[in-house]
Amino acid sequence: MKTILLLICLVLVTGACAAQDADRYLDGLGSKLRSAGNHTESLLLFNLSVEQNASYVEGWIHRGDSLRALRKNNESLESYDQAIRLKPDSSLAWSGKAEVYAAMKDFKNASFAASKATQFDSKNKAYLFREGKLLQAEGYFAEAALRFDRALAIDPKYKDAIYRKGLSLVASNNLSQAMELFDRVLAIDPKYKDAYNAKGLALMADGKYEEAMAEYDEALKLDPRSGSASINRIHALLAQNKQKEAVDMLLRL
Numbered sequence: 392m393k394t395i396l397l398l399i400c401l402v403l404v405t406g407a408c409a410a411q412d413a414d415r416y417l418d419g420l421g422s423k424l425r426s427a428g429n430h431t432e433s434l435l436l437f438n439l440s441v442e443q444n445a446s447y448v449e450g451w452i453h454r455g456d457s458l459r460a461l462r463k464n465n466e467s468l469e470s471y472d473q474a475i476r477l478k479p480d481s482s483l484a485w486s487g488k489a490e491v492y493a494a495m496k497d498f499k500n501a502s503f504a505a506s507k508a509t510q511f512d513s514k515n516k517a518y519l520f521r522e523g524k525l526l527q528a529e530g531y532f533a534e535a536a537l538r539f540d541r542a543l544a545i546d547p548k549y550k551d552a553i554y555r556k557g558l559s560l561v562a563s564n565n566l567s568q569a570m571e572l573f574d575r576v577l578a579i580d581p582k583y584k585d586a587y588n589a590k591g592l593a594l595m596a597d598g599k600y601e602e603a604m605a606e607y608d609e610a611l612k613l614d615p616r617s618g619s620a621s622i623n624r625i626h627a628l629l630a631q632n633k634q635k636e637a638v639d640m641l642l643r644l
Contacts (some may be wrong), residue, residue, distance in 0.1 A: 393509065401451075412500050413440075413443045413444075414440045414441070414444035414447045414450055415440075415447070417436045417437075417439045417443065417450075418436070418437065418440040418449060418453060420435040420436050420451050421434070421435075421436030421437045421453060421457070422438065422453060424436065424542060424568070425453065425456065425457055425460070428604040430457045430460040430461050431461065432454075433457045434454065434457040434458065434461065437450055437453050437454035437457055438454065440452070440453075440454075442541070446477055448474050448477045448478045448481060448484075449472075449474075451468070451470050451471070451473045451474035451477070451484070452471065452474045452481065452483050452484050452487060453476065454470045455467045455468075455470035455471040455484070455487045455491075456487060458470055459487060459490060459491050459494070462494075464491050464494065464495055467487070467491050468488060468491055468492075470489045471485075471486075471487045471491070472482045472484075475488075480511045482507075482508045482509075482511040482512035482515070482518070483508075485504050485507040485508035485511065486504075486505070486508040486518065488500075488504035489501050489502075489504035489505040489508055489521065489525070491506055493521075493525065498525055498528045498529050499529065500548070501525050502525040502526060502529060505518065505521050505522040505525050506524075506580060507557055509522050509538075514545060516542040516545045516546050519538045519539070519541045519542040519545075519552075520538070520539065520542050520549070520551060520552050520555070521558075522538045523535040523536070523537075523538035523542070523552070523555055523559075525540045525556060525574040527555065527558065527559060527562075528539065531588075532558075532559040532562040532563055533559070533563065535555070535556075536556050536559040536560070536561050537555075539552040539555050539556040539559070540556070543556070546584070548579055549553075550576045550579045550580055550583060552573070553575050553576050553579075554571050554573065554576045554583070554586055554589065557569045557572035557573050557576070557586075557589060557593075558570055558589060559569075560572065561589065562591060563594065563597070564606060566593045566594075566596055566597050569589075569593045570590055570593050570594070573586045573587075573589050573590040574590070575592070582613055584610045584613040584614050584617060584620070585610075587606045587607070587609040587610035587613070587620070588606070588607065588610045588619055588620045588623060589615070590603075590606045591603040591604070591605075591606035591607045591610070591623055591624075591627070592623060594606060595623070595626070595627055600627045600630050600631050601631075602626055603623075603627050604627045604628070607620045607621075607623055607624040607627065608624070611624070618644070621640065621644055624640065625637045625640050625641055628640065
C-alpha cells in the first residue's frame with residue numbers, strides 16, 4: 392500500500408516526494424475535499440493518511456472533523472483522543488471534542504474539552520466565547536461572564552460576547568448593566584435583533600412592559616417571523632391584562 396501511494400505521490404507532485412510526505416499529501420487532498428463539503432471522500436483520504444503515519448496528529452484531527460461532519464460522534468471522539476494521546480496540548484483536538492460533545496448535548500464534557508482548548512490557545516477569542524456559552528448552558532452565568540470578559544479583552548467590539556455577557560447579567564438580575572451591554576451591541580450593529588429581544592426581557596424583569604414591547608417591536612421589524620420576539624411580546628401584553636391583543640397576536644403566528 393505504501394509503495395503504491397508513494398508512486399501516486401511521485402506522479403502527481405512536482406519534484407521529489409519523500410515517503411514521510413505521503414501522509415501530508417493525502418491529508419492535503421482530504422482537506423480540499425472537506426472544504427468543498429465532501430466529507431465521505433475526505434474521510435477515505437484521512438484514513439489513508441493515518442495508515443501511512445499513525446503518529447501524524449493533524450491527520451487524526453482532520454479525520455475527527457470529517458467524522459463529526461458525518462455525525463459519527465463516537466468515532467470522531469476516538470480520532471480526537473488519538474490526536475491528544477500524541478499531542479496532549481493540541482487545542483484543535485480539544486476543540487473538536489468540545490464541538491462533538493456540544494452536539495450531543497453533553498455540556499459537562501463539552502465545557503471540559505472547551506476549557507482545555509482555551510488553556511492551550513488562550514488568545515483565541517472564539518474558544519473563550521464558546522466556553523462561555525457552554526458554561527451558560529450549564530447555568531454557570533458568573534463564570535461564563537468571566538470568559539466573555541477575556542474575549543472582550545482581545546476584541547472590545549466582539550458583539551456576540553457583549554450580548555452573551557448581557558444575558559449572564561440578566562440571569563443574575565443585574566438588569567441595568569445588562570441593558571447597557573445590549574445598547575452597546577446595538578451601537579455596533581443596529582440590526583442585531585437578539586439584542587432588542589434580550590433588552591425587552593430585561594425591561595420586563597424590571598416591570599417595564601410598555602418599554603419592553605417597544606424593544607420587541609424593533610426586533611420584529613428586523614425579523615417579522617421571530618418566534619421568540621412574538622412570544623415575549625404576547626407575555627408583555629398578558630402582564631398588562633391585554634388579553635384580547637395577546638390572543639389576536641397569538642392567532643397571527
